[in-house]
Amino acid sequence: MMTIRPFRRDETDYHVMATVYGALVPDAPLNTAEWRIRDELHNPQLALYRVIGEIDGVAAGYAEYYQPTWCADPSYIEVSVYVHPAYQGRGLGTALWQHLQQAWQQYRPRYVLAKVREDWQTGFAFAIRHGFHEQRRVWTSRLDVTDFDPTPLSRRTRTGGRTAD
Template identity: 30%
Template structure:
């Protein structure tokens, strides 16, 4: 007879290895690794409530999940929830057991007003789980893959030459770290400006600079592919790629964006092409990116040869809710 229990996650090698194995079994196309989990745990802002729990079946870990304040949102009382149940133990009520436990905890918070969650279109059972409990889809982010060996830069030569003939310089973080002591502060300022136009269900908080600098400690930081377009000493556009220890043949796109004053000049395309050529030289197979479906960047990616994959879906539930 199965007996389900819940306990806090412990930062031991055994717990890290087990939660990673569960995640990778649930999301084989988006694997994680212990080093990245440890980095996130070590650099998380303690100002915001965050908790990872594990579910055990007769003492064996079979699921885990988190619930936390949405530090990226300015709305007080808004929390995020996520859970992963090992495929061998799905459809046995474990997700419901975990969800009910989290809801009971959060309902003790007097400021609890909203709960968010996400999944992908390829997980119909997860979508059903959320909608059955009163969640509504609020945003869709198509994922796109570029098969790097097939990329041909020739159609984009004119755009690249136009940028090269201008006053724009393209520099990588690897280069800037050597000769510009203020490069990271300038990147932070650029990202604040660019992210104002990134589609989101609601306005997002500005990340303090002392939090932003922690990207340098991220084990997946790839300074050679962290590209900036620079004009008269000012960064005006950026496009970045990130490594993944768990997915060595794959790179992941970070933020790509351009200041409003410098748009429609081919800067984002030039930066992306340069990074794709770098990926080709490294033997990378896939570059993955995601964009809100109405974001113009999505169309740029399609023009570059990216192919749509099942999208990420954001869900939102208002509290109180009788569902």
């Protein structure tokens, strides 16, 4: 049985967000405290609406829409639909999406923006199936410097990269 319920802003629901998001973004997870802080920093004059999706009583995803901080015009909203990989392909994402569409009607948005990571093939295909098209691409670049040894570079001068000795 599939259920969509309001987000409660309690530790349990922030834990759902952290768990689902962490499963989708293991290279940059957010913990419950980070999700709570993001909500506390959200401008209360801008829309923020979130729901939790459950399958057979298990919280397996969440969805939200919000007015982006860069645009106070309520005709612009951003949407996110996240379903834990273990529960994808069962219709929860579509149910969450349809729920969001009903919930935002009060704003009559002209622009609905969705952010989908390039490496989320399932999420990208979901967005295309639901009428989105790529408008902009942003890359994430990370460099692990935990084993970096700067010693060889510290001997270089600023002129031509020649060593000082």
